[in-house]
Amino acid sequence: MSDTWLEVQDLTVHHGQLRAVDGVSFQVARGEVLTMVGANGAGKSTLLRTIAGLHHQTSGTISFKGVNVTKLAPQRRVRMGISLVPEGRRLFPSLTLEENLQVGAHRATKGSFTIERVYELFEWMPQRRRQRAWQFSGGEQQAIAIGRALVANPQVLMLDELSLGLAPIVVERIYALIPEIVAQGVGILLVEQDVTLGVGVANRVHCLLEGKTSLVGTPGELSALQIERAYFGAEMSSPSHHHEDHP
Amino acid sequence: MSVLTNASNPGEGLLRVRRSTHSPVYTLVGSLVLVVLLTVAPWIVPAEWSAVLQNFFILVTMATMWNLLAGYAGMISIGQQAFVGLGAYATLFFALKGVNPFYTIPLAAITCLVIAYPVTFLLFRLRGGYFAVATWVVASTAGIIIVNQAYLGGGTGKLLPGMPNLAPRSLQHLIYLATWAVALAVVTATYFLLRSRLGLVLASIRDNEVSARSSGTKVTSARRLVFLIAAAGTGAAGAVLALSQTYLQTGNEFNLQWAAEMLFVSMIGGLGTIEGPILGCIIFFALQQSLAQQGAWYLIIFGTIAVAVAIWQPRGLWGAFRDRFHVELLPVGHWVGDRKSEMKVRRPWFARLVPRGRKKPLT
Amino acid sequence: MIWLNVVIQGVLVGGFYALFACGLSLMFGVMRVINLAHGDMAVVAAYVAVFLTPHAHIPEVWAFLVVAPLFGLVGYVVQRTLIQKSIDRDPFTTLLVTFGLSVIIENLLLEIYSSNGQIVNVGELITKSWHPQTIIYISYVSLAVLAAAVVVLALLQLFLSKSGTGRLIRAVADDHEAAQLSGTNYQHIFGIAAAIAFATVALAGISYGMMTEFAPTSGGVNLLFAFETVVIGGIGSLWGTLVGGIALGVAQQFGAHINPEYQVLAGNILFLVVLAVRPQGLFGKKTALS
Numbered sequence: 001m002s003d004t005w006l007e008v009q010d011l012t013v014h015h016g017q018l019r020a021v022d023g024v025s026f027q028v029a030r031g032e033v034l035t036m037v038g039a040n041g042a043g044k045s046t047l048l049r050t051i052a053g054l055h056h057q058t059s060g061t062i063s064f065k066g067v068n069v070t071k072l073a074p075q076r077r078v079r080m081g082i083s084l085v086p087e088g089r090r091l092f093p094s095l096t097l098e099e100n101l102q103v104g105a106h107r108a109t110k111g112s113f114t115i116e117r118v119y120e121l122f123e124w125m126p127q128r129r130r131q132r133a134w135q136f137s138g139g140e141q142q143a144i145a146i147g148r149a150l151v152a153n154p155q156v157l158m159l160d161e162l163s164l165g166l167a168p169i170v171v172e173r174i175y176a177l178i179p180e181i182v183a184q185g186v187g188i189l190l191v192e193q194d195v196t197l198g199v200g201v202a203n204r205v206h207c208l209l210e211g212k213t214s215l216v217g218t219p220g221e222l223s224a225l226q227i228e229r230a231y232f233g234a235e236m237s238s239p240s241h242h243h244e245d246h247p
Numbered sequence: 248m249s250v251l252t253n254a255s256n257p258g259e260g261l262l263r264v265r266r267s268t269h270s271p272v273y274t275l276v277g278s279l280v281l282v283v284l285l286t287v288a289p290w291i292v293p294a295e296w297s298a299v300l301q302n303f304f305i306l307v308t309m310a311t312m313w314n315l316l317a318g319y320a321g322m323i324s325i326g327q328q329a330f331v332g333l334g335a336y337a338t339l340f341f342a343l344k345g346v347n348p349f350y351t352i353p354l355a356a357i358t359c360l361v362i363a364y365p366v367t368f369l370l371f372r373l374r375g376g377y378f379a380v381a382t383w384v385v386a387s388t389a390g391i392i393i394v395n396q397a398y399l400g401g402g403t404g405k406l407l408p409g410m411p412n413l414a415p416r417s418l419q420h421l422i423y424l425a426t427w428a429v430a431l432a433v434v435t436a437t438y439f440l441l442r443s444r445l446g447l448v449l450a451s452i453r454d455n456e457v458s459a460r461s462s463g464t465k466v467t468s469a470r471r472l473v474f475l476i477a478a479a480g481t482g483a484a485g486a487v488l489a490l491s492q493t494y495l496q497t498g499n500e501f502n503l504q505w506a507a508e509m510l511f512v513s514m515i516g517g518l519g520t521i522e523g524p525i526l527g528c529i530i531f532f533a534l535q536q537s538l539a540q541q542g543a544w545y546l547i548i549f550g551t552i553a554v555a556v557a558i559w560q561p562r563g564l565w566g567a568f569r570d571r572f573h574v575e576l577l578p579v580g581h582w583v584g585d586r587k588s589e590m591k592v593r594r595p596w597f598a599r600l601v602p603r604g605r606k607k608p609l610t
Numbered sequence: 611m612i613w614l615n616v617v618i619q620g621v622l623v624g625g626f627y628a629l630f631a632c633g634l635s636l637m638f639g640v641m642r643v644i645n646l647a648h649g650d651m652a653v654v655a656a657y658v659a660v661f662l663t664p665h666a667h668i669p670e671v672w673a674f675l676v677v678a679p680l681f682g683l684v685g686y687v688v689q690r691t692l693i694q695k696s697i698d699r700d701p702f703t704t705l706l707v708t709f710g711l712s713v714i715i716e717n718l719l720l721e722i723y724s725s726n727g728q729i730v731n732v733g734e735l736i737t738k739s740w741h742p743q744t745i746i747y748i749s750y751v752s753l754a755v756l757a758a759a760v761v762v763l764a765l766l767q768l769f770l771s772k773s774g775t776g777r778l779i780r781a782v783a784d785d786h787e788a789a790q791l792s793g794t795n796y797q798h799i800f801g802i803a804a805a806i807a808f809a810t811v812a813l814a815g816i817s818y819g820m821m822t823e824f825a826p827t828s829g830g831v832n833l834l835f836a837f838e839t840v841v842i843g844g845i846g847s848l849w850g851t852l853v854g855g856i857a858l859g860v861a862q863q864f865g866a867h868i869n870p871e872y873q874v875l876a877g878n879i880l881f882l883v884v885l886a887v888r889p890q891g892l893f894g895k896k897t898a899l900s
Binding site: 384392518546547550 | 638643644646692695696699700701702703704705706707709710711713714717718720721830833834837838841871872874875878879881882885886889
Binding site: 052053054073074075078079083084086090091092093094095099100102103104106107108148149152 | 774777778780781783784785787788789790791792793794795796
């Protein structure tokens with residue numbers, strides 16, 4: 001499938017003796033958004049970090065455009081076209097906004113996302129480009145972090161917990177960017193604790209529970225109850241509380 | 248960690264927690280035999296051997312204390328020689344005042360403890376490498392101050408007065424026994440200390456300092472206590488060093504070489520084990536004896552081994568042996584499980600310092 | 611007037627301390643590594659200048675042109691192999707390994723070259739100095755070293771703030787994992803930082819050899835001064851390092867003026883006072899504190 005850009009097969013990742021990711025498989029195609037939902041500790045961040053190359057997997061394969069990247073160092077994967085916006089933004093605090101973007105671009109492949117394009121996406125950036133990154137607010141930092149990943153012109157963009165620690169209105173604005181990015185043909189792998197947000201932008205949804213896949217489908221196919229059960233594990237919800245079950 | 252609960256078989260949840268992997272009787276009997284042998288050694292072995300044993304005990308004392316500081320409490324110091332020197336010169340000081348030099352040993356230890364106390368308030372503002380170099384600054388300062396005291400020998404050194412009027416051979420035996428007594432006391436005290444509540448506190452700080460603090464553990468106090476104990480123990484080593492040399496030459500006791508030896512010996516033997524420094528000292532003296540004629544080469548070779556061990560076998564030789572064969576002569580940790588499903592709860596303390604995202608697996 | 615000379619001598623030696631310390635500061639700032647072999651590397655550079663460059667028919671006074679780049683190369687290799695392996699373990703190991711290296715180097719030098727003092731031959735320059743007043747005397751060599759220190763620090767500052775590689779070094783220093791996610795091979799950048807550190811320490815060592823006698827154990831005492839300089843000036847600031855060096859130099863000269871034995875002691879006391887009163891140093895940004 002030439003449209004499948006990222007393919008993960010039977011991935012198992014350990015954190016010490018704890019199995020954080022257990023036999024997970026999925027694909028991300030060009031121009032689509034795959035959302036991973038799950039509670040804290042479900043293994044989502046570990047999964048993204050492993051795909052990015054920061055963490056060693058125990059077994060399974062990761063392929064990018066048909067090429068097995070399992071043994072490649074993180075910086076090699078970036079140059080091939082996989083970018084991660086990590087949990088917590090992780091900007092370079094002592095560098096200016098522009099320098100942060102420049103670092104993101106220094107190994108960029110050719111593409112439509114240049115630093116100027118990012119400045120167009122976020123109109124407030126140009127006049128503050130010489131401010132140090134630590135001086136920006138959480139939402140602004142998130143935007144800069146996304147910009148930094150975009151200027152590398154990735155083909156698969158992984159977003160880890162975009163909404164964490166941000167005010168709802170700020171999160172809305174950030175999420176409004178996603179269709180624009182997808183329109184350029186970028187495939188997005190989105191990790192979110194907030195189910196509504198995550199499912200809202202998704203083409204497909206993948207639920208993780210204690211490292212294992214608990215539910216897969218499109219937003220249209222899956223009901224809120226199904227997702228809730230997959231999120232928490234079947235024992236958590238009792239039928240009498242949910243009206244969807246009653247005809 | 249979820250591995251400890253066996254959710255699928257709830258009835259089998261009970262696990263044993265033990266202090267040692269083998270019966271403590273072996274350790275007890277073995278130790279007694281060793282203690283007796285070493286006590287009567289001077290009367291059995293040639294004089295040169297007992298001199299070597301003496302130096303061995305002094306280094307064991309210093310290394311055990313250094314290891315307590317670094318391996319158990321997480322503070323790397325390259326300034327412990329301050330207390331070697333202070334202990335030695337405290338002995339001289341009290342001897343000049345008329346105290347029997349052998350009785351100055353506990354006095355020297357206490358002096359070092361008293362001096363160490365205010366120093367901790369300064370040093371504890373730093374961590375890691377900065378703490379280490381700051382300890383060196385302290386040692387350098389102490390050395391300069393002491394060495395400039397005319398009363399204590401100034402530029403030329405001084406003879407230790409008040410040694411008992413005995414035949415040279417008997418005096419040597421006495422000094423040997425003093426050195427041996429100090430080493431035995433220090434190692435035994437360390438052993439019981441680590442099995443005590445303080446040992447548990449140190450282990451909890453090692454594993455996760457933030458958790459330890461938030462559950463009420465007085466982290467800084469524990470560290471301070473350990474630093475003071477290490478100062479006292481090292482001071483005692485300095486005191487017996489003075490006794491065995493009898494003539495205190497300026498500055499030798501404050502030499503950085505002591506720091507190097509304590510460190511190398513503990514690294515090679517194994518940080519965070521009591522047996523480790525002892526094993527390291529054995530190797531050190533074996534090497535030194537065989538290379539005695541080669542000047543500084545033994546230190547070069549020893550240093551190279553230490554560096555290699557640190558990089559490729561960070562648990563040290565004893566640590567590797569212990570992990571492979573599950574043997575602990577002086578057990579201070581806890582073992583969970585039964586003999587078959589041996590799940591070792593204790594990891595080398597510095598494993599937790601490894602940052603997230605390392606390419607290698609975390610165990 | 612005599613106190614003016616004391617201050618001037620302090621400033622002159624302070625420039626040297628700053629040159630010595632900037633490599634230490636760089637390695638800590640970028641990799642969080644305290645290289646306890648830093649002082650000994652400088653001494654090795656001096657020995658190379660005295661004993662090995664004459665084989666290449668280079669006069670000792672110009673040795674730095676060859677030795678500095680050579681040390682840069684050595685620094686890169688040592689970083690990518692030994693030091694990187696230690697970093698991958700944990701900070702403890704790095705400390706222990708660099709300390710071990712320091713002891714090994716010192717004793718190797720002792721075995722090979724004995725404990726005799728050596729000096730880098732700068733010909734007649736060593737004797738020349740400037741006497742603006744009878745009491746004040748400024749040796750040309752010391753002045754040259756101070757000038758070199760200022761130039762090196764300025765170039766380094768420029769490199770870090772304006773160049774692409776400098777930017778990468780700053781990024782890696784801030785967060786090397788995030789730098790990886792931006793496509794940077796952070797180990798390579800660590801190597802470059804180490805190369806710069808080693809090159810500057812070579813310059814410092816040769817300068818030292820020009821100014822005074824050196825011996826295998828000189829490294830240890832100079833490491834102490836470099837470290838004190840960094841802490842007094844403040845971790846993370848290159849110009850702070852210059853100010854720290856000068857402060858240390860002046861303090862030492864004051865101490866020496868009272869009693870030659872007190873030179874090192876005066877510096878130690880200033881260090882301990884700064885530690886007690888303002889632990890982050892005079893210009894400190896980042897801190898290595900609890």
